[in-house]
Amino acid sequence: MIVQKINTIITDAEDLAFRYFSILSVVNDFSYKGKKMDLVKRDCQLLALAVSTNKDVSEVKEEFVEKFGSSMATVGNIISKLYKLNILKKDKRIVRINPVLLLDFNSDLALQIVMKHGNKG
Numbered sequence: 483m484i485v486q487k488i489n490t491i492i493t494d495a496e497d498l499a500f501r502y503f504s505i506l507s508v509v510n511d512f513s514y515k516g517k518k519m520d521l522v523k524r525d526c527q528l529l530a531l532a533v534s535t536n537k538d539v540s541e542v543k544e545e546f547v548e549k550f551g552s553s554m555a556t557v558g559n560i561i562s563k564l565y566k567l568n569i570l571k572k573d574k575r576i577v578r579i580n581p582v583l584l585l586d587f588n589s590d591l592a593l594q595i596v597m598k599h600g601n602k603g
Contacts (some may be wrong), residue, residue, distance in 0.1 A: 495587035500530035502591065506583075509595055519567060524552065528560050529569065529579060533587055538575045 492498045507521035521529075531546055543557045561577070564570035571578050578584075585591065 494534075496530045496534040498591060499533040499585075499587045500526050502585065502587070502593075503529045503583075505593065505595075509597075519569070524550070524556070524560055525564065528557070528564065532570065532577045533579055533584070537577065539572065539577050540575075542577045 492501065503521060503526040504523075507519045507526065527550055528542075528546055531549070532542055537545070539561070543554060543561070546552060546557050547554055561570060565572070569580055569583060571580055
């Protein structure tokens with residue numbers, strides 16, 4: 483087995499969350515409840531923003547539009563996609579990440595990814 487360690491310094495919880503969701507989406511065709519995530523950069527950015535806030539849906543949309551120069555319609559489409567994938571949940575009018583996918587992004591994070599070769603036992 484080949485082991486590769488990657489150490490990187492990440493400046494804040496939002497950046498860590500962005501990288502985490504990007505990795506989940508790319509590695510091993512990750513799926514949740516039988517649905518592939520297939521997240522794009524904007525999806526991961528929205529998830530990272532939602533992790534770092536406890537805000538009303540409209541506030542998250544406005545902040546995303548301002549921060550990333552996106553349109554309100556695009557943000558609505560991203561949120562809709564993430565709801566359908568069961569990644570985002572609405573708790574009254576608050577946007578929350580599904581607790582299954584939620585970590586403490588204010589702490590250090592170590593991910594272990596094991597990719598087994600299909601031709602070996």
